[in-house]
Amino acid sequence: MEKYSVIGKSVPKIDSRAKVTGQAKYTGDLKFPNMLIGKILTSPHAHARILNIDTSEAEKLPGVKAVITHKDVPSLKYGISPARWDENIFCIDKVRFVGDKVAAVAALDEETVYKALKLIKVEYEVLPAVFDPIEALAEGAPQIHDEYRRNINTEIHQNFGNVEEAFAKAHLVRTDKFIGQRTYQCPIEPHSAISMWEGGKLTVYCSTQSPHYFQHYIAREFGLPMGDVRVIKTYVGGGFGGKLEPTGLEFAGAVLARITGRPVKMFYDRHDMFAHNRGRHRQIMEITTGVDKDGKILGMHANFIMDGGAYTSLGIASAYYAGAMLTLTYDFENYKFDMIRAYTNLPACGAQRGHGAPQPRYAFECHLDNVATQLGIDPLELRLRNARQPNTVTPNEFKVNSCEMTACLEKAREISDWEKKKGQLPKGKGIGVAVGSFVSGAGYPIYRTDLPHSAAIIKVHPDGSAATLYVGATDIGQGSDTVLCQMAAEAMGYTYENMKIISADTETTPHDFGAYASRQTLMSGAAVKQAGEDVKNQLLEMAGVMMDKNPGNLDCREGVIFSKLEPEKTLPFTAVAREYFVKNGPLVGRGSYTPPKLGGTFKGAPVGTSPAYSFAAQISEVQVDEETGEINVNHVWDVHDCGMVINPALLHAQVHGALYMGMGESIWEEVQFDAKGKILNPNMSDYRMPTALDMPVITSALVESCEPAGPWGVKEVGEGATIPTMGCYANAIYDAMGVRVNSLPLSYEKVWRALKEKREKEKGGGKKKK
């Protein structure tokens, strides 16, 4: 008999039928009686004082039901990061980026809303603006928030071990500088929210990754008890970090709904989404590493500056993550991390898939290839020599349990045929390697609280023919509803096909922090497992009475209760469940999960802590057109250590998707601005997400791994595969052409320019390289 009957199997997604038939309702698809449509007016200036807002013309337009500005909403500042509440629902004194929120309208229909927005007259006094983080930090730069001198949003200085001493002992100390670009999550579904009041109770249907944080911040903003705010996640069309925090649509919608006494649906258009942003930061990254003559890393110093945009969003965490995650994949003791996150007059940046980690990883992995080249060591071999081993602790005090970094590298080497290819492919073709690691859930919540991180309730239906799992865990497409139902069924001894799920509704489902930091399979999974076992124990207790057996000798699997001693003695789950209901009332299982206390005590120690870490190695093969710089990625091999796998099909699909995002960011995607801070490409034409014709062959493979801290041994996968990709391609391009592009994206033009410069240099110096 197989060890597990439900987990480890590629069952179809629980919502797939609803999604292939068009039945699945996303927030924008919902209609309520008497519902109005609303939209936010945003600033056309990057930095300007608001002198006057005249809404009178808009109010007169037939069909307009309400127009609101900062005067109509609470002035309490908010932000997802409690360390810096620096946003208002609507700007009060000044606007800080093109797209900052100024007013909102509710009207009978969309057309009227758009017309009304054009009728709101805002008088601005344009102020000098700053768009570059280094300029923003300079003396005399325009001050964006009065409270934050020199535009310093956060400053980090961490020092573990003794980097100076390590560098002094090193055979080679090398410094490289890289730049990561601004990118945007760009989920295909635009954000939307429907707010409605029944007396003093507010209900918000929305496109969210975390009903809990929405509920928490909406309640706080309006001074409501949490219990009077109900946040319901509908189907969500992708998030990738961009739907983790309230967007303004919820706040403005709630006020418009209260004023009009009608439900109000608010929505963003694609360009509004780009302006609201919360995507990847632009980052300037200087990395210095000291290695011995065998390439063993002795110490590393990461010195970074981030462009945070006009507000904090989740950026403080992003800033800490940028440095914190660099210590995971390789074993070294001395580490120094310096970071300044600067405010600029650009859209606020936040958490995008791989939160903080991908760009520093790109820098580190390119830098290590440079080190390997300088030492004459195969880059994969260099990584093997430094690979982290299980049951170790990083210099910044992250406890790593399972860790198959070495196995990932070795398997990637094998399946990609690395040894035959590295340095030996025909000109124009190249192969590169990079690694990555990510948290399986954050060790601490975003705001300070001792609530469990996840909780679950399972209610078995009276006749036992179905069981409904209630979780706050948030399925945004990644498939948590499906894997959590698999986990529930496994723990209960039940079948997946009979599972139902209600998730991510703050009123009907128990608390959970939501979909971010790749946390749900481990954390929500642990709560679900406990709830399932709770059901099973109660059921076996009942079965013991019915079968006249010691419950301790009974077990349940796939809906059949049996005696472990006399396996032919069985009872159906349904019969026992029914009997339980008749005798005791509802059969309910409960579970919750709180991570153990993790991490050190230094400032910022909690960021990056996690019960478990995933590891991955990626190898890619690229082809570069020598004349144009055009890059075609032919094949990518991703080998993951993600612990026990609950649903292989969905797991590999996560790898494909994470790689896809990494790929777009590597070569094509960049949010571009004009000289006045206006986004030049807030659309899906010039913000170039890869199309089906751009994608390489992807081989997603796994190594055996079991994580003691996770239920059944699980770890994360959703973000991990985004992290190595950029460095992996950059290294492959170097292998192909002998040029290194030190900034993202690795655009065709940049590669072309690097090739041109190389040719000119060779002409001058007469040297010849591949």
Next chain:
Amino acid sequence: MHLPDFNYYQPETLQEACEILGRYGAKAKVLAGGTDLLPKMKQDVLAPEALVSLKMVSGMSDIEKVPGRGVVIGAKTSPNDLVNSSVLHENFMSVSEAAHSMANNQVRNMGTIAGNIVNAIPSADLPPILIALSATVTLVGPVGSRTLVLEDFITGVSRTAIAPDEIMEEVVIPEQSTTGSAYFKFGLRHSGALAVVGVAAAVTMQGSLVRDVRIVLGAVAPTPMRAKKAEEILRGKNVTDDLIAEAGKSAAVECKPISDIRASEEYRRDMVRVFTKRALRKAIYLEQSES
């Protein structure tokens, strides 16, 4: 982002359509595919008072070979019609290929050849190859029709020689001795990307002698432009790799690109060099393998 109000007309004849257009002067627009017009209207780039739909105007959607005239393409023909046309496959595959490089499948189903020309976007994919093949356009107005050489028709960014009350009826690729033509589009992803440069070439060969050649560059000047000096380098010469390379270099000097979010001027120039070579090589290869 919302479509503004406009008056909508659905005439049944070209004559009627021209009359309505005449009434509005420059304030009306012809609606055929809408794939360029509607996004511009939604983004407040254009706000015509009236849209005159050609939906009910019959005809204008065939691709035929007409003896004595050449290949006659109805103005309402969609890019996918061009992609799938056996007449084009047999005569001017390069036009099918250029159409295939446009936008995405949905837009290729809806857009029209006339729209791709009349909107006069510098990066449009069809004009370069059509100009290389000496195509003409026929315009119908209230008092009859006139035929213009396509090369002279596009006069600037979003500007053409069409009068406000004229409608394009057909595009004609005249009969010609060449069988060698090619269009290379260089975009920044494999679908849904505007051309950073587009280069079309059409050659007539006699053995290795270039009897005639036309090179047209897209996306590197306000209008598609002939690289006439590059053509001169080749015309009447025996073709060699060096000569092709020289023509490429010349085209790179002749073009007038700008720097924008997609590419720098410098990069565009060099891509003109590269793709002029590639287009010439392919056109010459096709011509020589045909004869």
Next chain:
Amino acid sequence: MQGVKDKNGVMRYVISLIVNGDYLTVTVKGNTLLVDLLRQQLNLTGTKRGCKLGNCGSCTVLLDGKAVSSCLVLAVEADGREITTIEGVAQSEKLDKLQESFIDNAAIQCGYCTSGMILSAKALLTKNPHPTETEVRTAIAGNLCRCTGYVNIVKAILAAAEA
């Protein structure tokens, strides 16, 4: 097609079209887009809005059998024509083989691109029952997906073509 001026002087047009096999007569404004007619007037919300500019493919429907972006089609232009939305792909309870294949191949994540993706694939397979992988990728290149890297979508369409 009939036009009537409403009391504000705005023209309203009565159009007739076939949607998923049903003959419907509806009243629209000149600037009503097909996507909004489907979603807002006919409640066929399986057709999504993603970019409104014809770049993302979320609003793909079949217009006389061809895949088009319904955000770039005026509702008045659909008068007299036949439209298939995702709601019309299954034959009542019986899913289309493409729908089955998307489920079996884990080709769905958030699902927001799925409707358009299936309709683009449907148009392809109707015209070309045994496409190559490149033909599949070309057919769906106008349907952007942010979740799947297209890996399982391409696999699902090829598998449906085999079936």
